[in-house]
Amino acid sequence: MDSPLPPLQKGWQVIKSGVPKNVLKFRTDLPVPTDIPKGHVLVKVLAAALNPIGYKLMAMPNFMVKRPVIAEHDLAGEIVIANGTEFHVGDEVFGLVPAELSMKTGWGSMQEYAIVPAEALVLKPKNIDFTTAAGVALAGQTAYDALFVIGKLEEGQRVFINGGSSSVGTLAIQLAKEKGVRVDCSASGRNTDYVKSFGAEQVFDYTKKPLYEQLLEANISPPYNVFFDCIDATANLFVHSKKYLAPNGIFVSTGPNVHSLSALPIVLWTMTRIYWPTLLGGVHRQFKIFLFKSEKTKLQALADLIAEGKLKPQVDSVFSFEDLPKAYERIMSGRATGKIVVQVL
Ligand SMILES: NC(=O)c1ccc[n+]([C@@H]2O[C@H](COP(=O)([O-])OP(=O)(O)OC[C@H]3O[C@@H](n4cnc5c(N)ncnc54)[C@H](OP(=O)(O)O)[C@@H]3O)[C@@H](O)[C@H]2O)c1
Missing domain, CATH: 3.90.180.10 (Medium-chain alcohol dehydrogenases, catalytic domain)
Incomplete structure (x- = not known):
């Protein structure tokens, strides 16, 4: 010392x-x-x-x-x-x-x-x-877990990232592209070029009209293998996801965006819609809220990609x-x- x-x-x-x-x-x-x-x-x-x-x-x-x-x-x-x-x-x-x-x-x-x-x-x-x-460390491992540990994305597949300009989102776009996964995402108009600079292809401006409506109109084909929501556990995006998420695909969420306890009722209502049983008309798609897990191998993978200039x-x-x-x-x-x-x- x-x-x-x-x-x-x-x-x-x-x-x-x-x-x-x-x-x-x-x-x-x-x-x-x-x-x-x-x-x-x-x-x-x-x-x-x-x-x-x-x-x-x-x-x-x-x-x-x-x-x-x-x-x-x-x-x-x-x-x-x-x-x-x-x-x-x-x-x-x-x-x-x-x-x-x-x-x-x-x-x-x-x-x-x-x-x-x-x-x-x-x-x-x-x-x-x-x-x-x-x-x-935190945003990078969150993106990694969503795409590869939970989403199990493979080369040639497709992912949608809700919140492409967020910290987690920009790292997720780059990690997915590096794996050979095609990425579409949401971002406001002022951040469209920003997310495209990391490799996002089709960008949906969430400020124009509800994102799920835009995705329904876009007739996504083939459908996404993973829908990664790093903004909120938005019920409408999941409820309509049969039209843009593959039958064996998964909707992965970083969890509800709760700033204070007063937001709890809306969170509970959202969760009820998401976890409504399929027998009673719920959505036939997998849904998972996760908490990232820190592991040395993941941190090292992120560090290696940064050193190679592949993750910015x-x-x-x-x-x-x-x-x-x-x-x-x-x-x-x-x-x-x-x-x-x-x-x-
Ligand atoms: N579960 C976990 O393990 C875990 C780990 C890390 C983070 N998280 C959660 O993940 C979320 C994202 O974290 P972060 O650090 O990446 O956030 P962040 O960087 O603070 O996100 C800000 C960005 O989100 C964009 N944004 C805001 N509302 C949006 C919307 N409705 N649609 C699309 N984009 C929108 C903003 O773009 P505009 O200005 O253009 O709107 C801005 O660029 C947070 O809720 C966080 O708590 C969870």
Whole structure:
């Protein structure tokens, strides 16, 4: 180690339930951990990225999640304590503090020194900077799981991505194209060229009229093998999917877009329509909501594609460490194209 670790560090803690500006506390007195559990390392965080799960967990009541907890999960930085793992001090890495681990420990990525499982880190490709690398792990593995672990897409097949300009969506377009899968997607008119630049073919402007109506009119043939919805578990898109999703195809969703508990009734109504039994007129198509699972092999696959120039992660905007509440305003606008990243050190 070049210089000894400081005793204290700065970090953003979530201290109660609510919206980011009301529940985040900037701490300058957090101890820098030195007692690192086996299989974990200490990372000097250079950049950390936001994900919708960050503000969605903040909205949950105290009895459901751990508080205080360091905000967010995605990060990129340098190893400062390798702790007998495969890493060495000074290695440049990216990865994440998995949400399930944050819930148990209170750990997270929005701090200067973060404990991270070695399994959830890989070496940063040399052709991207820390800012870009910080946003890859969570969105990239989500796209990977939807397309290949759940969707089991193969070369020559077709996928529809609802939300092509989202962080998950742009990575999904590129991963699918790299596999030889044909991609159509939804995006607003102003993002049509953006999604086409990653390889999307037919782009449906969701702002013009309901997407399911456009898909019904388009007479999609052959139908999609996977419909990947990374915007919302939209009931109408699934209810009408028999016309554009192959009989053995699957509708894969990242889950309902719940910003606050007040959205729960509409979510319950949507779920009822989606899970209505086929015997009673429900849809004869598979539907799956999933939570991505972090695995080293997937992170490495993403890193390799980035190193080969085949996967280009996008950054929407970069904020200073002190400006985290402003970064949340940007992600909660729902208009970002790429990751919102905070420069930590
Ligand atoms: N289940 C999991 O494991 C998992 C993991 C990661 C993320 N997620 C979820 O996946 C979703 C996407 O996350 P993200 O980080 O990729 O989001 P994001 O980058 O913040 O998404 C913003 C983008 O979505 C587009 N958009 C908004 N409404 C749209 C609509 N109705 N149709 C098409 N595009 C629309 C916006 O484009 P315009 O400005 O043009 O509208 C914008 O480019 C979130 O709900 C997140 O919670 C789930």
